[in-house]
Amino acid sequence: MATSTLPARGDRKVSSSILLKTIMAASGLFFIGYLLLHMYGNLMILSGREAFDEYAHHIRTFGEPMLPEKGLLWVLRIGLLAALVAHVWSGMALWRRARGARSVRYVKKRAGYGNFYAAAMRWGGLALLAFVAFHLMHFTWQTVTIGEAHASPAARVIDSFSHWWGVGIYALAMFFLGMHLLHGIWGAAMTLGLNTSLRRAEQIRLTSIVITTIIVVGFLIPPFAILFGLVD
Amino acid sequence: MTDMLIDGLYREGEPIADTKAPDVADISQMWTERKFDAALVNPANRRKLDVIIVGTGLAGAAAGATLGEAGYNVKSFCYQDSPRRAHSIAAQGGINAAKNYKGDGDSIHRLFYDTVKGGDYRSRESNVYRLAEVSADIIDQCVAQGVPFAREYGGLLDNRSFGGVQVSRTFYARGQTGQQLLIGAYQALERQVGAGTVQMYSRHEMLEVIVVDDGDGQGPRARGIIARDLVTGEIETHLADVVVLATGGYGNVFFLSTNAMGSNVTAAWRAHRKGAYFGNPCYTQIHPTCIPQTGEHQSKLTLMSESLRNDGRIWVPKRAEDCEKDPRQIAEEDRDYYLERIYPGFGNLVPRDIASRQAKNMCDEGRGVGPAVDGVRRGVYLDFADAISRLGEDAVRSKYGNLFDMYERITGENPYQVPMRIYPAVHYTMGGLWVDYDLQSTIPGLFVTGEANFSDHGANRLGASALMQGLADGYFVLPNTIRDYLAKGPYPKLDESHPAVVEAQRSVQDRVERLVSVNGTRSVDSYHRELGKIMWEKCGMERTDAGLREAIEEIRALRQDFWTNVRVLGTPEGLNQSLERAGRVADFLELGELMCIDALHRRESCGGHFRAESQTEDGEALRDDDEFAYVAAWEWGGDGGAPVLHKEDLVYEHIELKQRSYK
Amino acid sequence: MKLALSIWRQDNPKVPGRMVRYDIDGVSEDSSFLEMLDLLNEQLTEKGEEPVAFDSDCREGICGTCGVVINGEAHGPERTTTCQLHMRSFKDGDEIVIEPWRADPFPVIKDLVVDRSAFDRIIAAGGFISANTGSAPDAHATPVPKEHADRAFMAAECIGCGACVAACPNGSGSLFMGAKITHLGELPQGQPERDARVAAMTHQHDAEGFGGCTNLGECTRACPKGIPLNVISQMNADLRHAGYGR
Numbered sequence A: 001m002a003t004s005t006l007p008a009r010g011d012r013k014v015s016s017s018i019l020l021k022t023i024m025a026a027s028g029l030f031f032i033g034y035l036l037l038h039m040y041g042n043l044m045i046l047s048g049r050e051a052f053d054e055y056a057h058h059i060r061t062f063g064e065p066m067l068p069e070k071g072l073l074w075v076l077r078i079g080l081l082a083a084l085v086a087h088v089w090s091g092m093a094l095w096r097r098a099r100g101a102r103s104v105r106y107v108k109k110r111a112g113y114g115n116f117y118a119a120a121m122r123w124g125g126l127a128l129l130a131f132v133a134f135h136l137m138h139f140t141w142q143t144v145t146i147g148e149a150h151a152s153p154a155a156r157v158i159d160s161f162s163h164w165w166g167v168g169i170y171a172l173a174m175f176f177l178g179m180h181l182l183h184g185i186w187g188a189a190m191t192l193g194l195n196t197s198l199r200r201a202e203q204i205r206l207t208s209i210v211i212t213t214i215i216v217v218g219f220l221i222p223p224f225a226i227l228f229g230l231v232d
Numbered sequence B: 001m002t003d004m005l006i007d008g009l010y011r012e013g014e015p016i017a018d019t020k021a022p023d024v025a026d027i028s029q030m031w032t033e034r035k036f037d038a039a040l041v042n043p044a045n046r047r048k049l050d051v052i053i054v055g056t057g058l059a060g061a062a063a064g065a066t067l068g069e070a071g072y073n074v075k076s077f078c079y080q081d082s083p084r085r086a087h088s089i090a091a092q093g094g095i096n097a098a099k100n101y102k103g104d105g106d107s108i109h110r111l112f113y114d115t116v117k118g119g120d121y122r123s124r125e126s127n128v129y130r131l132a133e134v135s136a137d138i139i140d141q142c143v144a145q146g147v148p149f150a151r152e153y154g155g156l157l158d159n160r161s162f163g164g165v166q167v168s169r170t171f172y173a174r175g176q177t178g179q180q181l182l183i184g185a186y187q188a189l190e191r192q193v194g195a196g197t198v199q200m201y202s203r204h205e206m207l208e209v210i211v212v213d214d215g216d217g218q219g220p221r222a223r224g225i226i227a228r229d230l231v232t233g234e235i236e237t238h239l240a241d242v243v244v245l246a247t248g249g250y251g252n253v254f255f256l257s258t259n260a261m262g263s264n265v266t267a268a269w270r271a272h273r274k275g276a277y278f279g280n281p282c283y284t285q286i287h288p289t290c291i292p293q294t295g296e297h298q299s300k301l302t303l304m305s306e307s308l309r310n311d312g313r314i315w316v317p318k319r320a321e322d323c324e325k326d327p328r329q330i331a332e333e334d335r336d337y338y339l340e341r342i343y344p345g346f347g348n349l350v351p352r353d354i355a356s357r358q359a360k361n362m363c364d365e366g367r368g369v370g371p372a373v374d375g376v377r378r379g380v381y382l383d384f385a386d387a388i389s390r391l392g393e394d395a396v397r398s399k400y401g402n403l404f405d406m407y408e409r410i411t412g413e414n415p416y417q418v419p420m421r422i423y424p425a426v427h428y429t430m431g432g433l434w435v436d437y438d439l440q441s442t443i444p445g446l447f448v449t450g451e452a453n454f455s456d457h458g459a460n461r462l463g464a465s466a467l468m469q470g471l472a473d474g475y476f477v478l479p480n481t482i483r484d485y486l487a488k489g490p491y492p493k494l495d496e497s498h499p500a501v502v503e504a505q506r507s508v509q510d511r512v513e514r515l516v517s518v519n520g521t522r523s524v525d526s527y528h529r530e531l532g533k534i535m536w537e538k539c540g541m542e543r544t545d546a547g548l549r550e551a552i553e554e555i556r557a558l559r560q561d562f563w564t565n566v567r568v569l570g571t572p573e574g575l576n577q578s579l580e581r582a583g584r585v586a587d588f589l590e591l592g593e594l595m596c597i598d599a600l601h602r603r604e605s606c607g608g609h610f611r612a613e614s615q616t617e618d619g620e621a622l623r624d625d626d627e628f629a630y631v632a633a634w635e636w637g638g639d640g641g642a643p644v645l646h647k648e649d650l651v652y653e654h655i656e657l658k659q660r661s662y663k
Numbered sequence C: 001m002k003l004a005l006s007i008w009r010q011d012n013p014k015v016p017g018r019m020v021r022y023d024i025d026g027v028s029e030d031s032s033f034l035e036m037l038d039l040l041n042e043q044l045t046e047k048g049e050e051p052v053a054f055d056s057d058c059r060e061g062i063c064g065t066c067g068v069v070i071n072g073e074a075h076g077p078e079r080t081t082t083c084q085l086h087m088r089s090f091k092d093g094d095e096i097v098i099e100p101w102r103a104d105p106f107p108v109i110k111d112l113v114v115d116r117s118a119f120d121r122i123i124a125a126g127g128f129i130s131a132n133t134g135s136a137p138d139a140h141a142t143p144v145p146k147e148h149a150d151r152a153f154m155a156a157e158c159i160g161c162g163a164c165v166a167a168c169p170n171g172s173g174s175l176f177m178g179a180k181i182t183h184l185g186e187l188p189q190g191q192p193e194r195d196a197r198v199a200a201m202t203h204q205h206d207a208e209g210f211g212g213c214t215n216l217g218e219c220t221r222a223c224p225k226g227i228p229l230n231v232i233s234q235m236n237a238d239l240r241h242a243g244y245g246r
Ligand SMILES: Cc1cc2nc3c(=O)[nH]c(=O)nc-3n(C[C@H](O)[C@H](O)[C@H](O)COP(=O)(O)OP(=O)(O)OC[C@H]3O[C@@H](n4cnc5c(N)ncnc54)[C@H](O)[C@@H]3O)c2cc1C
Pocket: B054, B055, B056, B057, B058, B059, B060, B077, B078, B079, B080, B083, B085, B086, B087, B088, B089, B090, B091, B092, B093, B094, B095, B177, B178, B204, B205, B206, B207, B246, B247, B248, B249, B258, B259, B260, B263, B264, B266, B267, B303, B427, B428, B449, B450, B451, B452, B463, B464, B465, B466, B467, B468, B470
């Protein structure tokens, strides 16, 4: 007998979308932890070239002789790479699912937080991915140079950020990062179950604004300081 | 049966009586006795027994879940897109239960007494006693399911007193009691859907009951239904061993009511045409505190909790010429607080029927307020100015805030500043298919529960008792009585090719096709509106001999016109909402006539039925127990024929009959 | 009032739909949005055009049957159900775009009517407390602390209308689901099945083809009952506690 209630679409072996989100949250928070460390390191340049070069050397030799040279760096690199793959892969999976859940689009779409951030997280995430690649080519592999090539890390940094467009690229990236974090930190807290009341929700919003500001401002201080000649 | 037509309208047949209530002197033992006597069904056999339940309101969903849990093979139907949307969801106030959690002297007997008295001594003692008896179990069951009733700080359930009753026995969940109870029952039902014992057919409308003599010498019985799949338009046959109707009330015969848009009488009416007697069709309850109609465009009326009358004062201007004025400009001495004037003892807290009728009287005198619809202003003020100055706006807000918001949303007026306008509206129908103690109709194998049966409320229902009755029927009564019937099954195997089944299917098909092929000029809604007006004017709050006779003529003419001039566009295939409505209105057009005949024959006033000819000197309802202490059970007289009245005498052995007085 | 309506017309689930423009006059400010559509349908019927199909039942904002997207907003500009939205929220001469809930798990049946039975199947998968009729202890056997009772009630107010799905850029049913999980999870009666419930319901949700939540919050902004986002967070925590149902 016909029934007008359509049957469930079978037991597609789908991985839980909440699990995917949890992977995003965990990997995202791992990034944030790394970013805070990274930012702290970058700020060293304000104390002068030597301090910065020493710091750059120090992270390469950290833990020796227990760890081989660049040991910590490699642990971090592998961790970051794994996190990046997991983060991007889960993000793509959720994106695909979201598109599949609305194959006929609205004729009239409301402009608002949700529609903005749905796009901002995804396209903005891709922009961040592109930036990460650029950033690695710039400072790690040194296949791209801004200004001239230098052996000293500090010299590389200072030369790069003496050019306004070098600062521009990084500032743009920080804009995308800031946007990503504003919603990302809030989202991670939601995903991890930390939002338990309306008051708590306000606190999480506030926290995400504070952390985002610290990271964005912290990363932008050295380039601008260099541009304005405050670092020699 | 009388050969002569009485009043030219109906005949009188043999009296009818309930034969199922056990003959025990102690009324408190009756239900225990019946449960014991009712045969049991071996668990292994239950899977082989098919039960059809039409309706997923409190009565239907509770029964579906319970019978599913017991292991019967249940098919459940509703016209909405989900069982969770049945109209029970709209109930606001609360549900009664004789728990005596407040220790204020409540008991089964007191609830029984209050219900019989509230019903103006027109209900059956045995049924009402049972209702009071199982009421406590309902609360236990709902709490176990997770229904979030209001609680006190100690974590125990809160109660309030409701509808002028002296004890606090009403359990509630803010203003959403019906919703919470229904969702509890719905979840239990869905659990059985998941378990495979219940098959759910939503967006299906039952259009006929299949009554078959299956040849075992027991005569005809209900063996299934014909339903239309509202999505595909397919007319489907569903066969079973027993059929339960839990299809709700028929207040929508008045077009404007507080019922949901889709509430209808079709299921009950189709069963009536197949032999089920219709009990007390004229008993309708009219609720005094609804938001008035604002214009012709209006599709329904919205109820606001009666509790507003605890603090609001009801008035109209003394002079008709003041009615257009801003109410705040009308001086105190120019206002008529008519309830306080006429009933100094009870004031604004008189029972629903009295408050409603007086509001109508004021408007009929030309002293109504608000926008005029059809040239008459139908509204009276419910003023909180006194309460606000006495208690402060905050106190009023905390008590009634959500109601005030609802009022403002609908009317666009701020009731903290301008008096509210209210007017009575049809709300509940006490009448319905006649059933015995087992809830079985006069068609064997057809059981009727909830508001769809003629119920336990006599001529007037007490607040918070309908939810109680729906769940009592669904969880506790029907599952026990239906097994007595099912124990005699499985009934002979029936085929869709059986002539009676084919005939039922064909008649539905024909009717559907007829509706779309009339292709006249008037929309379905325009007929419904016109019928509603006739019913409201002549079979509403006050009924007269002459008015009812006119109404009968008008309804007959309207019905005739409907079948020659209605316009239903689209095809019977696929979703067609005009077609759905047309079928429902066609049945209302038949029911309306029977309601008027019933109202005409009952030449007394009782409960929600006020006959102008039967009133005391000062205009109060006058009951006539010598002549009318009976249930009027009407038998279908055939198309163009006259209905046949069967009387069930009401005998009061445990409660003494008294006349009500509120002066 | 005079209005220019653009309405989605679609004959059945299998054919594509299209926007059709209707001009309507004589709309009362006091009428509800659905009464405005009733009036349009009366006028269409007069002209011999098939009326627009849309769902509604209680018209009091409680049954959850109604719901259309109005100018890109589920249930329109006010925080209420479509049936409780009144025309005084619009201006004379407004253009109004009316579309159905758009989500693949809610296929369009006709015009503005969609099939939301996916919600029923999510409930059938686990949105209940298993308490057979007659097996219940006395209602006062288990007191419920008031703050738990209140939170359960807040979550239980969901009317299952589906606006959250319609408004969600991801087409996720998380707010609906989180509301039920929070309602039952706050009560002592709901504890025994708490882990199994969240695992079964979220699994069914994903299997129905709803999108995953990314915490955007459009759902709660559209929800006529104001169900807050923390019910989703609760669901996430509960699912983690349940070991993601593995
Ligand atoms: C606004 C309002 C407030 C109320 N407040 C209270 C209150 O505070 N306390 C109280 O005790 N009572 C109250 N009542 C009364 C009470 O809500 C109802 O009497 C009761 O809920 C009826 O339940 P039911 O199960 O019999 O029917 P319903 O809940 O009306 O369910 C009818 C079911 O039958 C189905 N159905 C109907 N016809 C067909 C058909 N032809 N084919 C297929 N399916 C069909 C429907 O789909 C639905 O599932 C109120 C009523 C209203 C209108």
